[in-house]
Amino acid sequence: MSILADRVVPALLGPDARRLVVATWLGQLTDGLALVSAPLAVASLTRSPFLVALAVALHRLPVLLLSPYAALLADLVNRRFLVVTADAARAGVLLVLAGLLALGVAPVALLLLAMAGLGLLETVADSARGPLLPMLVRDPAAQEVVGARLDGGFVLGTQLGGPVLGALLFVPGAAVPFAVQAVVLAGAVALLSRLRVPGPSRGPLPPGVRHPVRSGLRRIAVDPHLSGLVLVGLAAQAAWAAGWSLLVVYAAQQLGLHEVGFGLLVAAGAAGGLAGVVLRPLVDPLARALPRLTPARLVLAGLALEAVGHLTLSRLHTPWIAAATLAGLGALGFVAADLARDLRRRRTAADGTSDVVAAASTALGLAATVAGCLLGGVLAEIGGISTPYAGGAVLLAAALVLLGRRSAAL
Template structure:
């Protein structure tokens, strides 16, 4: 049954505080999204090496994504989000020092991108579980649309051009800006009431493995979500394939430089931004299916 349009109902201050923190974190992620391929390309001209840095950022979703979901089930979202962002601030601090002092290497960049990817996996997963504790059920579509819009604006629209421009000014600057945005996000999260999305659901397993195994078994039996997961995986694989070498194509074939690379990334965000802004109206009119 389609949901009623609830555009006139306010989402509330706790949601907008949470949204601000998430958007800041995603702006930092977008800055890093452009800066990491540019940094890799400055260290090696080998397409495999450049693609490996991009793959290292996405690999945690494959190897730790299920564990992140189980962890989000057992821990309070507010605490988990703050811990994930603080851990990423530490990694970025080490990377900034390495780049600024000239001892950054491709293996170090690979390790940093992988660790930051783990933090992003935990953060993004926990952010999704926090929404039901922030807004009533009837507002979930609109709240999720706003959250996704902030993610797209930060990750794809604002962050990449800023990251590319900062890289031109100084290779360490985009990673320092990423760390600063995450630190501000943590400060905002800590202003949320402890009761907001702070307690894990009752009756969840204490160990991560049973939760992961149970979740996989449940997904295998659910035809619609199983099909959706497979289709999403195929689309994500296609996206990752072209994005991994886009920086080399932009620089060597299009000759647009670092700033042009950031603008190319931002251009791809327009469709996603439009979709996230109308999703609640579409659901209200036609239903989720």
């Protein structure tokens, strides 16, 4: 057993880094459980698609609005204390939710408020957790080892295993997955509390990048080709969020699936994203072999296929075809987004604004996610659960036209 443990989390990393890896894995599993338990809980208490989508939007809203302030707080306070406090508070909120759900006295309004609170605490914890790895592991090679372990935990815990397990735990009762999340997170807190981490160590940013998002937005605004590329990415993000936020309702109403089926749909989309990671390195040799197959045209093709996928989902009633479509969308979404990032970096490499444009694009992507969730909820209320997916196809088609007109310069 010790040999297996040493292979998974090498002892050469030191005890603190090993605790950080295991604690992060537990947090990633908690995030995977939350991906399905929160929408299932809200959907079990209301028939309103908008409220289900609102729960997802409220969970992401603090990341959009408060990330810079959370990062500033992480620079001023001991990071271990901040992570432990935020994660302990998350565990407390989850435990209270589990108790109220078990008693059957948890109103929808309370669940929505809890989603916003959990999103806020998660934002604070993640902002403080990020710098812990380089502070505990100085060797770049060891950092790569730890990074690979954390990436694996994200795939297995957050994207694949967590959603399926969360759906299975929901079957005996809505309170169960929340109670399990609280226990798992408490284990992470116990490990993190034993870390020996120095206090704030990062200095102030240079004056030129003190406001990276603002600087990036200005750079995007003055370049019509770059702004078109960014707008296309926002359209794709909003279309994805509109359907993803209502997947639990779609699974129940259009596909006739219960909790476990919903969890498997989430896992299918994640598996498609992993397939996209594998396929992405194959795209560049293909583009070099076929000169007419430029990166911009590949992005256009990806957008067109994504639009077809969303339109297909709006018409489907067969679960396994829907799962395959979601997997395909996951793969296409990753490849198209990565190609678009490459185009954006190429466009900004000459003037050294790649980092600030990336920061602005990330902030805009979060805004598009929140807007897409709300738009999907409104469309579902007006036209039924298939409407957000059809609306996503229309949005992607509009983005296709926009990028098509500007692709020659990319």
